[in-house]
Amino acid sequence: MKERIELPQGTLDLLILRTLALEPQHGWGISERVQQMSSDVLRIQQGSLYPALHRLERRGWIRAHWGTSDNNRRAKYYELTKTGRLQLATERASWQKLTAAVAQVLDPA
């Protein structure tokens, strides 16, 4: 089993937004996708995923609609809204700035 890393505070929103930028997805799909994209290193706590989704929905960054899943079940799909897309861009930029800065501190040139 691979080493897993706890998600730092505040990155969950970014990951959700990034995942939804690819295509509309239901909650379970999002957690699977994140796990898969991070080569099994990041795993979203189920307990925090849904509150986060409802919070993002309330902020208007994502919106929900009911659709049919691959295995023909009714599932609640989330997709990015226009403001959500903008938000993703901002958060991504600040994340990159942060990681670059942290890396610079850890390994000064």
Added chain:
Amino acid sequence: MLKDLFFRLRSVFRRETVESEMEEELRFHSEQQIGKYLKTGMSRDEARRRVRMDFGGLEQVKEECRDARGVALVETVAQDLRYGWRTLLKSPGFAAAALFTLALGIGANTAIFSVVYGLLLQPLPFRDAARLVLLHETTPKVGEVSVSYPNFQDWRAQSHTFSEMAAVTNVGFNMAGASQPENIGGLAVSPNFLSMAGIRPVIGRGFTPDEETAGTAPVLLLSYALWQSHFGGNRRVIGQTIRLDSRTVTIVGVLPRDFRWVETCDVMEPMGVWATNNDTVAVRGDRGDLTVVGRLAAGVRMEQARAEMDGIAARLARAYPEANDQCGVKLQSLRESFSGDARPSMLVLLGAAIFVLLVACANVANLFLMRGAVRAKEMALRIAIGASSGRIVRQILTESFRVALLGGLAGVGLALAGIPAMARLIPADTLAGASVGMNGAVLLFSAGLVVLSVLAFGLAPALHSARGNVHADLKEGGKTTSGGGRNRWRGLLATSEIALALILLVGAGLMMKSLYRLLAVDSGFRPERVLKMEMSLRTAQYDKDPAVIGFWQQVLERVRALPGVESAAVGTAIPLTDDHSRTDITVEGMALPKLSDYPHPDTHIVSPGYEKTLGIRVLRGRGFTDADRENAPRVALVNAIVAQRLFPGADPVGKRFTLGRLEANRAPKWLTIVGVLADTKMYGLANPARLEVYVPFRQEAAHEMVLLVKSGMEPAAQVAAIRGVVVSIDKEQPIFGIATMQEVVNASVSTRRITLILLGLFSGLALVLASIGIYGVISYSVAQRAREIGIRIALGAQRGDVLRLVLAQGGKISLAGIAIGTAASAGLTWLMAKLLYSVSAVDPATFTAVAFVLAVIAMTASYIPARRALRVDPLVALRNE
């Protein structure tokens, strides 16, 4: 923002849908996950177990989702309310104790506030009343005095800081025509008074500008109350005439229902009508009963107006030194003149009532903490299955809110019952027509108190419960927990209750001592069994002095002949009022002083027997006799202060003085002093005696007199007989102001007395609540420590040791409370210094006595539960573990 609200509201109003959607979403997730685990070869049961673990706690996730959606505020409050009703109904004892305590606190506040609102806050019924100012004249010798009419006219002509000015004077009338002759109170006003104050007659007209000058036809406005009581509210009253003082006056209008003035106003006449019958309007030195009302011009501040009026007064003093030497002007907001006297008392009482509420809140907080301890397990369980601590705080706060709301409703009910009784305690002249009762503003205040109480008693228990230790509380399995923090809180609350009760008791103690000292003051007269009744001779038959003197003489002779009457007298003044006339006097042979330095005594016109009826001691010489009549040598009496000041070291009896100043072209009428009377408190018990001179009623006619009758029996029983005497002499002559002198004494201290009664009531209430508080804390702690006490007894502790153990706790709380309360009192009592009489605001005796009483009561309250500790059976206490 709007979208957010919409989102929240959807979550609330479509709760069913949102909930089932959430349910379905989470189920879908679980099934997907189970499917995934199954594929890895897990058994179905194992997969289910893993999914549940992944989620952590399904209910908690749901709760967090609800929070995230913002359902929380609206939805959970509603839910808590429903839940709270059930829990409240489950513990009726707790609910009743909390409700009753709060009802007392909120009730006391609501009742006091209704008076404060009526007296101090309720808008006066005038247009833009905040810019209306009352103006008086001042003299260095007397202080505030009425305004002379010529001065008023000059003020009005010269002032620019006032856009308008109007004169207002009190008048009394004898009204004939009703079943019994009546004396009614009225106002004479400058015609512009009505428009300036924004008063519109409900029917008829106001006054016209030409009704300002003397000689105008007699007209008047009726007060709404008189219109209703004497004219049945008939609208055709306009144009009708009534008989006032044997004059015929035409009714031209009716004042609005809400009109009120500092003095009673049954009728209102224009200044011109008043001037027709008062030649004093032309005399600059005559200051009768006139006040001036002015409206500040736009943008002018009170200080600017004051500065301008000071300048005008100084100019008038230079121009008319005879009448105006050293006279100034005093400006006072209309509001202040309507409620000035009662203000300090009312504010102290409002503060006291708020202290009572705080004590009540502390008690209720204690109840909640006690219940919180019992319910700790319930709370722990709720936290364990997913309630956030915010949610717990909210739940307890909503419970508190409900208790406070019910307490508030009950309190308003109590206040409704108590307000009429309290309003009756307030003397009519303090009320100045203000209505005291329940209204929107008072209810709003009560609602504010409910919110304040929730914060005061609900927050601490709520925060405390939310911080509860889930593990410990659940482990202790149903047993009531021993929370160290909770006990500290409870001790603190009991301490503050003691402190608050002490502050109130000190206040009441100081008031009681003041009143006691005041009533013990030597008033100079004896009020026992003396009746007073006033008469004013106003009809044409009394135009000539002999008729006036003859009337009083007849009344005296016939009243003295009544059975049971010991003595009777008439006089223009009675003690303890402040309505006395004064004049400069010149003592024969004295070096003529500067105009402002003439002796300026009160001058009273009295009949023989005056000093005997009122029990005033004759220090030297004699009182008046029947020999001091019209053509006899002119005589006078003086009081002790006159004797000391004007005749130091000499016997004043036989010396002469004259009323007024010496005038070049007129021979003075000398009055020979025949006796010296003891000083009497003419201006109230708390005020020093002034210079007084008395002249006999047959040598100086007075139209308005007070009849004083001392009888061997209950004085009130004489009223009918005396009325009969007056009717037999003049059947149209009204009698008014009937009271016993004891009632006059009581009325003179009534504001202090009400303050004392209410302050005493409040501090008693606080004392009871604080005793219950400390009793509760100690008995609860005894119950908690039963095991410890059991062990101690088993190990051989004596009764005394156990008692000491428990009493020490009570002692600590009460000592701390007394120390804090004493310090706080010392810092607060100066606020009531204005209400005190010859008692320091930090009177050591009062402070010590109150601290002692409180200590005794607090120790008694701890002793009762302490005795219960003695009865702890070690075997039972240990077995219960």
